[in-house]
Amino acid sequence: MSQTHDEPVLTRTTPTLGERLRQAREAKKYSIAEVAAQLRLTKDIVTCLENQEWERLNGRTYARGYFASYVKFLGLPYDEMLAVFNLEYTATEPAVNLRQQHHISDESQFPWFMLALIAIVLVVGWLAYQQWQAAQMAQQNAALSSEINEQTEQDPNQDNFAESIVEPLDSTLPDNSEPEADMAEPVTDDMGEQEEGAAPLLTDDSVAETTAAETDNITQAEGQPETQQIQEAEAPTLRMTFSGECWVEVTSANAKVLVSQVMQAEQSLELPVEQPLQILLGRADVVTIYYNNEQVDLEPYTQGDVARLTLGVDS
Template identity: 25%
Template sequence: MSEQTESTMSQPHGVGSRLKARREQMGLAIEQVAAQLKLAKKQIEAIESDHYSSLPGNTFARGFVRNYAKLLGMDAAPLLADLEGLLPTERAQVALPSVREEVGVSLGSTLPRVSSSSRLPAVVAGVIGFGLVFGGVWWYLQQPVSPQLDTPPVEVVAPVDPVAEVASPVSSTASATASQVAVAVVPTPAAAAATVTPTVTPAATPTPATSGELRLVARGETWVQIFDADGRRVISEVIPAGGERFVSGRAPYRLKIGNAPQTRLYLRGKEVDLAPYTQVNVAAFELK
């Protein structure tokens, strides 16, 4: 026996078995197919088992098979041709009764005679109802089938950069340093070596303070914002590398220090460890 003959014999011959084999090849479950075709699970199982007598009718069976084939990307024509030999024999539709000139029922002298004109509206209503049902079936069978399976959208949440949250106060507070409590700048040799031209004003320069309850030493450029217990901002500025600041106020203090790894903080001469309060190089904490 040739390989072509064996391959032909191994292929399923029934309409339903071919649809089922294709569905399993695509890795689709019966529930997924039923959801896409808007059918019940038992109707899909009836189609795959070639039990078309359990479906609403032959017209529905043809439409179900056609849409099933489209969903699986199969040619529906050969399936529909084979389907004709599997459909059950339907009872011939009873013809509508003919309307005579005068149709009446005589049940004695007490009942009036019923004329054809009184039955005509019922016949017309029956014809209209049949047309609506047939039109609904035709509309359903013409609906396109989408083979894409519904998948829930994936929601993406952007990460929060804590540096971006705290960087905004730098530009807004740089101009407010002139109105704050006196902050002494004690230049170090590294800062003195920098070529910075200070702005000279005619007014007399006050003697800078060289002591305070808090002392800040910047090994690298950093920015500092400190509020005391009264809510007064005692400092808010960018300290250059090598700079030093002394500030005083009423404890407790609320501090935010950028570039905390390159900043040293002293409270009454004792160094404060900033590492436990630092996240992404920014330290935010309260100091008593």
């Protein structure tokens, strides 16, 4: 009589590569984040290695490199593990082609991205420069306005001229023709008297006296026009030329505003100087001043862009 015994059949399963990696990591009590930090990989790559998701590791070359690093880190049999990996994983050409296409796409987009970035930087720089220039002009205008207000507060009764009034120099001087005519009459009268007095008796002394008197009268008649011409030539004048826009104010000694206006480039201004004049310039670097045909150096009178100076016969 035979007796059969049913023995249980034991099936031994060999763990996969991913399971061996996970078991070794858990045995060393490492978390996925710690392994990723040590290997300088992402947590997704470590998870893909333990789950054997090779297709998500960007091709066989990358997958084999990540796998080899993980095996060395855990201290597992290197050659054995790589041999099993080579049997399980075979590279497919489409995956490689996709990787190459990805690189080509990135390279084609790179120049356009850099050009756009450079254009944005240039635009931002240009806008910043424009704002800086506007701020500088606002500061200059504010300083000039404050100076104008100070001048107005010092003498509120001043007469402001919208345009410069330049009177011709000849109109302020007397006409030379009238003195010549007036001086010519005494000469004629004296000569007539000398002729009448010389009719009864002519002597050497009387002839000499008559000649001397005529000479004095003629010299006096000729001397007065020359004196008037010298005075006219010596009359001081003030002339200003402008190479750019500038605000100008000219005030007389009795605090009367003669000129208060903005002059433009290529314009000029000329005034007779009968008394000391106070001059205020908003932009001294675009103004050239001539006093009696001699250029005036504005540098000692300039602070910033504003110049203050006094010119005249008594200055």
